[in-house]
Amino acid sequence: MKKEKEKKLIAVSLPYANGEAHIGHIAGAYLPADIYHRFSILTGEDSIFISGTDMHGTGVVLSAEKEGIDPYVFSQKHHEKFKEIFGKLDIKFDMYSNTQSDIHIETVHDFFLDLYKSKYIKIREEEQPYCEYDNRFIPDRYVEGICPVCNDKNAKVSESCDVCSTLIQFDTIIEPRCKICGNTPILKKTKNFFLELELLEKEIRNYIDKKNNFRKNVKEFSLEYIKNGLNPRSITRDMKYGVSIPIKGFEEKIIYVWFEALIGYISATKELKQNHWIDYWRNNSKSIFFMAKDNIVFHSIILPFILLANNNKLNLPYQIVANENLLLEGEKMSKSKNHFMLAKDALSRYGKDNLRFYIAANLPEKKDFNFKEEELINLVNTTLSSNIGNYINRTLTFLYKNFDGSINKFESNDDEDYIKNIFKSINIELSEFRIKSAVHKIIEFSDYANKRFDTLKIWENKNIKNMYILIQYVYALGILLSPIIPESSEKILSILNKKNEGFYYTPYFGKINKPYIIFPKIELI
RNA sequence: CGUGGGGUGGAGCAGUGGUAGCUCAUCAGGCUCAUAACCUGAAGGUCGUUGGUUCGAAUCCAACCCCCGCAACCA
Secondary structure (H helix, E strand, O other), rough: OOOOEEEEEEEEEEEEEEOOEEEHHHHHHHHHHHHHHHHHHHEEEEEEEEEEOOOOOHHHHHHHHOOOOOHHHHHHHHHHHHHHHHHHHHOOOOOOEEEEOOOEEEEHHHHHHHHOOOOOOEEEEEEEEEOOOOOOOOOOOEEEEEEEOOOOOOEEEEOOOOOOOOOOOOOOOOOEEEOOOOOEEEEEEEEEEEEEEHHHHHHHHHHHHHHOOOOOOHHHHHHHHHHOOOEEEOOOOOOOOOOOOOOOOOOOOOOOHHHHHHHHHHHHHHHHHHHHHHHHHOOOOEEEEEHHHHHHHHHHHHHHHHHHHOOOOOOOOOOEEEEEEEEEEEEEEEEEOEEEEEEEHHHHOHHHHHHHHHHHHHHOOOOEEEEEEHHHEEEEEEEHHHHHHHHHHHHHHHHHHOOOOOOOOOOOOOHHHHHHHHHHHHHHHHHOOOOOHHHHHHHHHHHHHOOOOHOOOHHHOOOHHHHHHHHHHHHHHHHHOOOHHHHHHHHHHOOOOOOOOOOOOOOOEEOOOOOOOOOOOOOOO
């Protein structure tokens, strides 16, 4: 009996179509996910990597209006931009979809109806701010006015006052006005669908409690969120733009983004695997979600709720990898302060693999990552170029000049054991989502290789057996680097005339091509 | 105020009970195959503060201070 291979779903939180990807997105979610996925594939796992653009929501509508274009056009434009930048950064999805695909809408409808029938979704009536001038319901925070306690002029409903921390309510805010048009909004009754989260509170708490492989931030955050119990949460909105509600009488409303977008993971799996999608969500399968930490509760509470309430016996998230924040030159990024770096600008300024390497070596896994150009340049020039790159170059050049580029198989047990152990240890780091630590172990490895070059004194003895030893390190580096900087890794391996067959080491011998410098230093003004 | 994360040599970080480590920068030596790259050695820290537990604490407990974030349809 052949045991069925475990299937792995690797997903990244859906980027929102209300802006372009910046370096925070890349460091917080997309790059670590890509590295992990590449690693998974190389270890022979049946692993798929999915995401897609989150196309809906008020943010998109308002931004589109500002630009004077249709929200569909606006969101499509950003969808294309996300696709483009991910492609350019070698973030290689098996499926990068968006939440306007037919399959997504159909999937959302299926889930919605299913949950409605089983009473996990119910209709409730509530009062919502309504702007009679704009003729539409507006989100709480778009109602601005004066704080009743301290008279601060920048108060927004449902938020704490920036000055005195009072929670601002619609009935207490002074001179409320609509953020969009400036007129005074009113409260108006409306019926909405609610996710009855409290029904599965016990199950969800139990799930989180038992999850010992969650990072501290994920577990603590989720438990804190659920501590005082879960409440019904509205999942529909009075808007035109979004996924429609598949029930008669609600044509004026749509399904709220945060509910619908989570189902995007399932739609994307369907789009990729058609009828086999469920194999990645059920039975012998594991799902792993990468995101920045502000998305934690959606994945640790809401998504589990949807999966539990659905009657397909879907697995709950196996792992939720949430990262801390990225700071730019010591400060939070801010569009309004023009303190900001788009991914595409970083890419053209630093180059793909330099950027990937720097970010990977500093991922905000446990604490914030302070992105500093000076440090990027330093790391690229001293570590990637002088340490790793120079080792590869000095070894390849020596082999090419002195041995005609050919090497036969020899015995070198100590070094081969050392290399195998490195693979073992880096394998563990990557399996347990410690990518930053894996990168540092690769650097250590390269450091050791340089020491070997010196102790073997090959420039004196020109011993072919020593040459054999040294070239093993080059080959190992080529493979070790492949999840992190795939393009450079390919360059190394192609000089060696090797293909990357997996994340493991086998002795290298053969004939190499003419070497060239793979990691040049960078100089920036 | 509440809550999540963090505070370790000049900079960036690792280290969850047993003589404080790594990378960069600095200084001194060595080498010369290589991208003025590489190697060796030195200097540099009372591990935010105070108190406690322990034979022993960066590591556990308590209180406090500071930084970043969240409570918003901003990653």
